[in-house]
Amino acid sequence: MQVKLKQxxxxxxxxxxxxxxxxxxxxxxxxxxxxxxxxxAERLHDAATLLGQMITADR
Known part of the structure; x- marks a missing residue:
């Protein structure tokens, strides 16, 4: 995501x-x-957020 924003x-x-x-x-x-x-960059952020939510839900 940072790479896309830097570009x-x-x-x-x-x-x-x-x-x-x-x-x-x-x-x-x-x-x-x-x-x-x-x-x-927004799509990468969305994917990271979704993964975070999935990991939190599994706990």
Whole structure:
């Protein structure tokens, strides 16, 4: 999960740099990739939460 969030942060920084340099099309394309990374991180969090609940229920 941390890897996905780190990748999203790096992508956001790159998109910001592109936008500041006037490369708006590239910035938008990079920004669109952030959604997938965050979605993946959320799914990993959901899976970890579910596993935790299952382990707790077995005790």
């Amino acid at each position: 999203a942060r790096q992508t956001a920084k790159a998109a910001e740099a592109c936008a500041e340099a006037g490369r708006l099309e590239e910035a938008v394309q990079l920004s669109m990739g952030i959604d997938q990374l965050i979605y993946d």
